[in-house]
Amino acid sequence: xxxxxxxxxxxxxxxxxxxxxxxxxxxxxxxxxxxxxxxxxxxxxxxxxxxxxxxxxxxxxxxxxxxxxxxxxxxxxxxxxxxxxxxxxxxxxxxxxxxxxxxxxxxxxxxxxxxxxxxxxxxxxxxxxxxxxxxxxxxxxxxxxxxxxxxxxxxxxxxxxxxxxxxxxxxxxxxxxxxxxxxxxxxxxxxxxxxxxxxxxxxxxxxxxxxxxxxxxxxxxxxxxxxxxxxxxxxxxxxxxxxxxxxxxxxxxxxxxxxxxxxxxxxxxxxxxxxxxxxxxxxxxxxxxxxxxxxxxxxxxxxxxxxxxxxxxxxxxxxxxxxxxxxxxxxxxxxxxxxxxxxxxxxxxxxxxxxxxxxxxxxxxxxxxxxxx
Numbered sequence: 001x002x003x004x005x006x007x008x009x010x011x012x013x014x015x016x017x018x019x020x021x022x023x024x025x026x027x028x029x030x031x032x033x034x035x036x037x038x039x040x041x042x043x044x045x046x047x048x049x050x051x052x053x054x055x056x057x058x059x060x061x062x063x064x065x066x067x068x069x070x071x072x073x074x075x076x077x078x079x080x081x082x083x084x085x086x087x088x089x090x091x092x093x094x095x096x097x098x099x100x101x102x103x104x105x106x107x108x109x110x111x112x113x114x115x116x117x118x119x120x121x122x123x124x125x126x127x128x129x130x131x132x133x134x135x136x137x138x139x140x141x142x143x144x145x146x147x148x149x150x151x152x153x154x155x156x157x158x159x160x161x162x163x164x165x166x167x168x169x170x171x172x173x174x175x176x177x178x179x180x181x182x183x184x185x186x187x188x189x190x191x192x193x194x195x196x197x198x199x200x201x202x203x204x205x206x207x208x209x210x211x212x213x214x215x216x217x218x219x220x221x222x223x224x225x226x227x228x229x230x231x232x233x234x235x236x237x238x239x240x241x242x243x244x245x246x247x248x249x250x251x252x253x254x255x256x257x258x259x260x261x262x263x264x265x266x267x268x269x270x271x272x273x274x275x276x277x278x279x280x281x282x283x284x285x286x287x288x289x290x291x292x293x294x295x296x297x298x299x300x301x302x303x304x305x306x307x308x309x310x311x312x313x314x315x316x317x318x319x320x321x322x323x324x325x326x327x328x329x330x331x332x333x334x335x336x337x338x339x340x341x342x343x344x345x346x347x348x349x350x351x352x353x354x355x356x357x358x359x360x361x362x363x364x365x366x367x368x369x370x371x372x373x
Contacts, residue, residue: 079274082281083111085121085133088237088307092292092299095306098284108277116216119143119189122265125150131270132281136191136235137260140358141340143189145349150358151268154282154325154370155332157289158261160254161320163195163235166224169247173230176203176252179210182230185223188214191262192233194339197346198257207346224248240317241309260335264325265358272364279368286325286370293323327369333359 082103086094093099099110115121118135119142125133126148134156143150165184167173173182176199186192200207213220213229217238224232225246234242242248264282271278292299296318304314326332333355340353 079131079270079277080107081109081111082132082277083113083130085113085115085124085130087115087117087121087134089235090134091306092303093285093288095302096288098288099281102280102284103277106277106280116218117187117190118262119187120216122148122150125265125267128267132264132266132278134262134264136194136262137336137339138191138194138343139189140263140265140336141189141343141353141355142349144340144353144355144358145343145351149268150265151271151360152263152328152332152336152355152358153266153271153278153360153368154264154285155328156262156264157322157324157326158259159236159320159322160256160258162239162254162317162322163191163233163258164239164253165196165199165251166232166234166239166242166246166248167230167251168224168227169249171230171249173251176200177205179203179231179251180205181209181211183211183213183228184231184233185213185215185220185229186233187216187220188212191235191258191260193348194260194342195254195258196233197342199252202257207348221246236317236321237303237307237309237314240313243316244310244313260339261322261326263336268360271360271368275364275367282325282368282370289323289325325370327371328359328365 082099084094084099094112103110113124113130115124115133118139121130121133121135122139122143124130126143126146132153140150140152165176165179173179179200184196186196196210196212197207200210213223215223217234220229220232220234221238221242223229224242231251232242232248243250264285266278297315300311300314300318303309303318304311307314309317337355340349340355343349344352
């Protein structure tokens with residue numbers, strides 16, 4: 001087989017190359033045996049090189065290619081798709097289709113990928129599966145501590161009443177101090193995590209005084225219903241749905257405890273190469289937030305069938321939510337840094353996190369940030 005291949009290559013080589021063009025006369029006939037001796041292998045290699053060069057080379061004088069561009073010198077190509085990671089708490093943006101209407105004329109399509117919570121969303125962003133997404137205040141801290149690359153692009157107005165610590169209706173737990181020694185379910189690295197930390201401090205307890213059970217919302221609800229855990233820290237719309245379905249009692253909500261909102265984040269590469277897409281996206285989000293603030297009943301009516309939540313429960317979740325996004329400022333960065341420092345002091349993250357490492361320059365933010373209301 002090897003003999004046959006090389007003999008065909010040599011025949012092709014002889015047809016393409018004239019020996020008279022070489023700097024030597026009367027070349028010896030080429031012989032190939034099997035196995036190939038060192039000399040034969042070398043000559044075969046020469047034949048292959050010359051053959052491929054002859055077959056692939058095109059004289060630039062006779063066949064110019066004016067459309068060819070040196071890739072190393074070319075500018076980044078504008079993205080043709082926006083991969084948007086979302087959670088159920090922000091499904092209205094997908095339901096209304098405002099991003100598609102805005103970006104389609106620019107030749108940009110939108111892909112929607114749903115996640116159960118912020119940590120999973122940012123993990124996907126870190127591996128390049130999504131471009132933009134929204135999370136609470138805690139997921140970016142845990143993601144940065146794990147070495148993830150991400151960038152803050154806008155802040156989300158805080159909705160402290162939209163998260164709570166729930167206990168079964170007949171639970172003996174009556175106050176925060178009663179959580180000592182109890183099993184508490186929540187999504188690790190989520191906004192619920194921070195609410196629990198802050199609530200424990202308010203109740204005079206240490207984080208080590210409780211037994212954390214790190215579970216995503218669906219699994220946490222199942223454990224809560226089965227009685228496998230004593231309390232559950234959760235956010236809307238899961239919070240409102242659990243109140244209705246399980247008749248859970250609110251031990252405490254975030255009002256008066258958590259003043260922190262969430263964030264929209266993007267991969268640094270995407271935001272720096274596509275600031276106009278980010279600008280258009282944030283503008284449409286801001287418009288929808290403003291509309292939602294003044295049309296809460298319409299929001300509840302739109303989300304109830306999509307989420308499979310009855311209208312009364314959906315109204316409850318909608319009415320305790322704040323709407324709006326804000327630009328990234330020094331005040332927000334400092335507030336987020338305090339969250340990072342809290343987790344580090346509690347040894348919940350492996351290293352100190354500098355929030356500013358995930359922040360752009362003021363000039364970059366000016367190119368796409370939403371206006372201050």
